[in-house]
């Protein structure tokens with residue numbers, strides 16, 4: 173069962189504690205039970221950061237043939253695990269040390285849970301007896317209690333014979349139903365425990381059917397179809413749950429058979445190519461306001477969709493009718509009434525709908541689809557002028573126009589995207605052509621996912637990665653360019669450098685010597701950061717320089733960072749969500 177490596181590790185002083193396994197070993201230790209339990213469940217990669225008590229676990233995992241990707245900060249290892257989970261439907265593994273390492277990984281675990289990405293944060297922990305009496309152990313913390321409210325499930329394993337159960341429960345909890353983050357607490361003592369080798373092997377569990385299909389009830393399918401059929405202005409809204417579900421062919425068939433226009437949320441872009449004739453992306457406000465029946469497929473009516481209410485949805489014209497496909501029944505009616513809930517996995521639900529849609533199904537009315545097409549053409553023409561312009565310094569649009577063309581030429585490349593303006597502009601300018609090629613700030617709008625997601629995308633898919641980063645956003649994970657260089661990953665980071673958070677022109681309102689809170693060092697050379705570790709740095713002040721640098725990076729596959737100089741006056745406060753900034757009542761007067 174386990175790949176026992178006789179040669180194992182060189183007996184250097186540094187890894188003297190990590191002894192290799194032998195074929196005829198009579199006992200197996202906790203380290204190897206953890207590794208075997210993961211491998212038995214087809215988990216072949218660990219993202220992490222070594223230290224007491226898990227350093228030997230990283231060495232032994234590598235010796236046993238697992239890929240171990242070491243990061244410079246646990247948050248980025250955690251983000252990598254989350255992205256790997258989203259891309260592969262297998263829980264991504266993040267491995268950290270106790271208290272501070274655990275806390276560094278926790279943000280990523282909570283973010284993964286919020287995004288419905290499956291991951292498992294495995295952290296070593298200190299001695300239970302000392303921690304529970306608060307006697308001051310090395311890196312003392314009750315990690316299980318802290319993790320619990322922030323993830324989908326949390327478990328602790330105290331005995332080596334329970335490692336198999338612990339890992340199996342973590343995998344099933346991460347993948348089944350609505351996917352999410354799971355915490356697995358492994359105290360230091362556990363790794364050193366031994367079991368009889370045969371008993372150890374028997375204690376491991378291969379999880380059968382970890383994400384069971386959930387078939388929707390026939391009456392719920394009929395209710396949804398009946399409502400959809402009455403629609404005069406139907407709309408399909410695809411979310412990242414639809415991208416995660418890997419029901420790409422079924423979703424495409426649903427759109428094309430019904431002729432219903434669809435709107436992808438940012439990470440659902442590419443499920444159908446953004447250039448598809450039924451894409452309503454370039455007419456977003458129009459379709460949200462005007463649609464009469466909206467079918468949500470793996471998308472929540474949260475803040476990103478204005479909670480299904482208000483001006484965005486033209487509520488003054490009366491309520492919309494919603495059909496909602498989701499695996500989590502409690503999501504239904506979370507913000508507005510859902511007329512036709514369809515509970516199940518997206519593949520099964522969409523297949524069930526397709527079974528009820530035959531050749532006689534009336535295509536979406538032509539005045540509705542025609543009106544959308546007209547708006548799309550108009551909006552695209554407007555955008556084209558901005559993309560083609562060559563202002564100096566570059567605008568967000570002129571720089572993104574270059575990236576848009578590169579992605580068109582390499583539709584298999586994965587785009588990672590964070591920032592405010594950099595995010596908002598890229599989302600609408602850079603068309604995606606294939607499913608699960610866009611990873612971004614997700615449900616929280618969190619900064620810091622950039623390099624972790626980029627590393628995972630490159631490691632998991634082997635495809636080129638283009639990370640489109642605001643200069644502030646990049647700073648959250650920038651040190652991981654060393655990780656990118658160390659593993660020689662085909663990642664090209666493009667830093668949209670406008671000298672600050674949102675823009676670089678704010679002034680100190682107190683008039684002192686400090687710059688304003690949103691302003692960075694002017695004219696910073698982020699490209700030098702990549703050069704420091706042997707990667708390629710490019711300083712691009714024009715669209716042509718950006719184009720050349722990007723094309724070269726994709727062709728060579730070498731780690732590259734392009735410092736793209738953007739007009740520092742160009743950004744808007746918080747990008748397109750300016751209105752979410754609280755405005756003091758006193759200032760409104």
Ligand code: ADP
Nearest residue numbers: 350411412413417437470471472498499517518
């Ligand atoms: P977006 O931000 O793109 O709008 P959300 O993250 O808000 O998307 O919504 C994703 C939804 O998809 C969640 O409510 C989640 O329960 C659901 N989901 C995730 N995977 C599946 C699946 N395999 N089948 C059905 N629903 C799923």
Ligand code: TZD
Nearest residue numbers: 591592593594617618619642643644645673674
């Ligand atoms: N911290 C975290 C973890 N997430 C956040 N979203 C923020 C802070 C607040 N924030 C945003 O929402 S966007 C952003 C911050 C700090 C950075 C915007 O600046 P940028 O992008 O340079 O990355 P633009 O393109 O210049 O706007």
